[in-house]
Amino acid sequence: MSTFIKDYIDREVMTRRKLLLAGAAGMATLAAPAIFGRGQARAALTDPAIAWSYRDRASAYWNAVVSGGEAFVESIGRSKSDMVNLISEGSSEKSLADIKAFLAKTGGNCAIACDPNDSPNARPVVEAVQAAGAYISTIWNKTDDLHPWDFGDNYVSHMTWSDEQPSEQTARILFEAMGGKGGVVHLGGIAANNPAVERLAGLQNALKDFPEIELLDAQPADWDTTKAAELMSSFLTRYGDRITGIHCAADNIAYGVIEALRAEGITDMPIVAYDGNPEAVKLVMDGQLLATVFTNPYWGGGISAALAYHAAIGTFKPSEEPQEHREFYGPTVLITQKDAAEFKAQYLDATPAYDWTNFWGPSNGQIQYR
């Protein structure tokens, strides 16, 4: 087992005993102020409803997020169906409307984990949650000027994944496989999405160290398999043999690329992807992908719900936490052909048991803005 993953898992998975110790310590320090009822709206909620607001049920990524959320809900002795699914279907408008409806339904007695779908949507969502006295943790999308610490306790945390560095790592793996020279094309996500921007930036960083590699083209494939296949075939026409490596912004895109190449009888093209979905991991094991990056959506899904919930019931008081506990990067694991099998055994064949009160253990440091 590669040391990287081993370390990672060790960091993330705690034994039951450790949990109890840490938990007890946490309670002791945090419970006191809660009892005395400080705080703006209300100090703590009892038995808040829990909801996850996310894009759709049509992708492996969000399915993993939801499973993580459900695992957390079960860990506090409730049933899976107690977690309410608010599905935005890619519409910021619906995302906001659903969250407000949920706030109204519960009268603010709720904890919400949320991907606001588009970064500008984060502000009204958070404002609504604060106004209702509920608690929210967000992931992925928020604008740079919006910070949890500006909202007291109600905006518990924001987690995102710094995609730039892992993307740079996959790019380096790709370039090395290309022998340090040749032409590369990048197939990106929806152009305005933050992850799409960062993943392209990572590629560009890596390019600086490989002067003999040329970025032939970078175009959005909208996270879409079909569009990726069509874009890839058009790239083949435009650049033909000059393409010696392919950098994909997502696993879904890589599937389309691989199939477009398969149609042409090309099977030995170096390709890297992102997201670490089960199918992609298999492709890495088969050698069809060089690498992908796992962002552990299962953990992200669980811990976001956990953060909001525990803040809500007063397990800890967000405003007393340091900023690196309010805005932080999620874990990223590079999966290469060397360690894919172990990764699969660890994460896909069995679901690791996470300690849902170890909020920041596997996180990756405070979010940096530029």
Add this chain to the structure above:
Amino acid sequence: MKLTRENVIRWAPALVLLGLVVLFAAINPAFLSQRNLARIALASTPAMMVALGVTFIIVMGSIDLSMEGVVSLCAVLFCLLFLRLGGSLGAGAWLAIPAILLCGAFFGWLTGMVHVRLQIPSFMASLAMGFVGTGAAVLVTGGDIVRIEDDVFRALLTWRILGFPLMVYIAAALVLLAWFIQNHTTLGRNFYAVGGGEELAHASGVNVRRVRLAGFALAGVFYAIAAIFQVARLGQAESVTGANLMFVAITSVVVGGVALWGGIGGVLNAVVGVLIVNVIGNGMVVIGLPNYLQDGLLGVLVIIAVVLSTDRRLVSFAK
């Protein structure tokens, strides 16, 4: 053939296609390479099947917006059934193909029933049934991807004859079949009768309801074929497999010269239309157009194509 106004308009879509090919080839000669033509053909096949299906509906003067849902649902059901039946075309999984064609026909028929029995205009009926289809696909998969690894089945994509993948030939055969249905069967002609004058057709003893139901069921079969091609092309199915097909297919059909008000145009127009849209899509990348311009340019080119192929003397107004 004389160079009359009518002939120019009739051939306008084909001329637009030719013009686009010449334009793109002039900017980047690689556009005309045999391999790129194969790529365009391959990319066109699923959309082509959807366009054929919806052409019948549009010729009837109705519209069908359910294709995305139907294709997604058929694709995931096809994959699941294929795997359940052994996961290899040789080992009995071929049964999944007729089964899914039936399934497509059934769903199309259902859309037709909602439209005809509940008397809901087809726009709304099919839109809602599209939601149902996508929703059912989500329900069946729970949002997961279903993959098919069978090499025999994937030969549709990988086996090439004269440089073109097998599925392109099958698609061509299906275009011929659709053309045959349109021109040489009672059903096909009845589509035109209903599109040309529904009440008159009814008064002449044509069972308009049955023709409509048959039309929607037939379209469903073609959507199911599109689903199978989509799976063959991508090796996987999920609840978004049919995404984007609706606007692409309808735009193609109209660009090819099929009138949205019914009765005019047909299968061959749809074929030209699909090729126009896919040539534009491929060509814009091949000539290196910045991606943010692509949607706008596609729109402009589509407008030009439709304007050229509309006989403004025959149309008193458009809606």
Add this chain to the structure above:
Amino acid sequence: MYQLSSVDKKFPGVHALKAIDFHIKRGEIVGLVGENGAGKSTLMKVIYGAYQPDGGQILIDGKPVHFANPRQAMKRGIGMVFQEQSLIPNLTVMENIFLGYEAQFTRLGVVNWKAMAAAARKQLAKVKLDIDPATVTSALSFAQRQLVELAKVLTLEERVEGDLVILLDEPTSVLSEDEVKLLFKLVRELTSRASFIFVSHRMDEVMELSDRIYVMKDGQVMDVVARAEADASAIQHKMVGRHVDREYYREQRQKPYDRSRKLFEMRDVVLPGRPHKLNLTLHPGEVLCLVGTEGSGREAILRTIYGMLAPLSGHFEMKGEALRGFNPRRSVAMGVGYVPRERKIEGIVAGMNVYENMTLSQLGRYSKAGVIDVGREKALARDWISKLSIKAHSEFADCGNLSGGNQQKVVLSKWRSGGSDIMLLDHPTRGLDIGAKEDVYDMIRDMSDDGTGIVLVADTLEEAIGLSHTIVVLKDGEIRQRFDCQPGAKPSLYDLLHHMI
């Protein structure tokens, strides 16, 4: 052979057919006349199976039958030739002929086009029409379409064992005089194979063709007249319950018009597609009638005056002003009103009420800065409803639900209330019953008295002669002859026909 025995049909609130007795013998041509709303179309629908009677019996050869739909009626040899354009324009002639009965040429749903074409030729031969059965129907003339329609019904001959009964619903409405003659000749020849029920508003035609005439009024058969004893005025009397005398066309109200002023003047105007130069003048109070066959260029002239068609060359002056730009807005602004032939399509907007329809052409006058004064609109509508005794429950009545005559009154009041003094009337009495026709004639005289100039394309030649001050005969887009029609010195039918054909 075919018989209706005390057939009853009721609709909510309407007793449409009251104990109708009707029979037709083999090879007979039976005429069916009556005002609009007399129950003719309901009776026809019962005969060809679109409606099922509530009481009474349908008997064929003495045996009671029941038709659930037109197709079942066809199986028993009853076919219908519909009024105008009941062929599907985007299909070929042969497809139209065999629409709904393709099965005989199909195997497993696949059509044998050669066999169908051969069979279609056989049918076309019956009506003496020599066209390629693969022609698309929209390429045919109206007369050809009417014959194809007849050929289509005659396919019953091959399909049905027994006798044929063919309904002809207003078959002559789009035909020119000579085409009507040809059709009648054909129908008479075909009586060897079928019986015909002939429905028309044109009394002369009904009397010419029919062996017997059923006269209907208020859902009842008022009388059955044999041809020998048929008398037009007697029949009309039975239809409307009063006499239609010589004053039918209100000739006594015809007054001399003002020759000193000109409403419009066309000098050497050439229209697209026609080589001839046209010269026309309209004076206040004049009724100028354009006479000619279908396609003789009457419509083109109307459309030019209305601004829908721009002349290629020549001088066109309206109210002393030379026109350059041509569009309906400009014409309407200059006081042109247009009563179109397709009343239900171009005349009124079904779904809008009376006052909305009446002000449609003059919204500018009833609005300020784009805001409508609905109160004034309603007042206007109420005013004209009583002035023209329009039968509508109120100004809120949906025009789509009014009878044809009342719809036409709405259209006329739309223009008259707007002060139009050049009125273009295209078949203003088409499809109207006699009572409504007389109302229209009265309105034409009223407008004349007010100094309005009227360009009329009449439904029949008699109407043209009766109503007009001036008749212009057109043929192939050329003005062939002018007639001055002073009361008592009007040209005869023959005079006109002589120049038309």
Add this chain to the structure above:
Amino acid sequence: MTMQRIKPHLPWITLLVLTAVVGVVDPNFLRPANLLSLAGDIVPLFIMALGLTFAIYIGGIDLSVQSMANMITVIASIYLASLGAWVAVLCIAAGFGLGMLSGFLTTRLFVPSFISTLAVGGVCFSVAQWLSGNRALNMDAEQRNATFGWMIGHTGIVPNELFLAAALLALCLFIERRTVLGRVLKAVGAGEPAAKASGINVGRYKMLAFAISGALAAIAGLLFSVKLSGGAPTIANGFLLPAIVAVLVGGTPLTGGVGGVLNTLIGTLIVAVIRASMLYLGIEATQQQMLFGLVLIAAIALTIDRSKLRTVK
């Protein structure tokens, strides 16, 4: 006859029944504050549907509204800083002008509106991508509050958006019922040839219908970007189908001439209630979309007045 009487009222009866069903399951739903907030949240969608009504009222469709709103969020976010409140004028003018372009393509070049508006939508999307450099943009929060804060605050328990919506609804209702434009659009929808034969410049009014649709889509986009304090070329995605559904469910069928903006109000509220019902009735995530489709069929089957449709195509 009684059925005839009930028919015109079916849309709001459907709305009441749906609301009652949800209310029975969870009485909380019926609290006035809750209902008001629910209504307030649907306002951007409502405004878009309001504009779309005009396009559908004349028998057309406007598929550009979503891309239009996307583009407007970008324009609003970029130019708020330099133009201040005048940015609203810029946005509405842009919407009006591009709507006019769709109308021009449809009425003068005879491109069916399904295609012309789709194409204009593509142009809007390109502009949005180009202007934004393909990034999400955010407005300066203070300037937003100073300029457009009144749009999104509350007066008592009533969200201010509702006043905006009510004002626009009143304006549209006025246009529909009391102006030449509204009258002509009705005539065009119900019988275009007759309107033409009455000497009306039908083309100009049809272009105006699309322009109004564009302008209202722009207002929807502006409100949305103010609400979100930012914009992005894809941020209004997901507006189009619900907006179309809202118009149709309200009882303005695509055949034109029937229905109107009041119907759209009810249609939008029906959409809002159906959406909220998913939450209040606790529908499984994987079943929501399918159920939405089925409820939609039922709602449309109930609300459309078939007696006014000549043929059902």
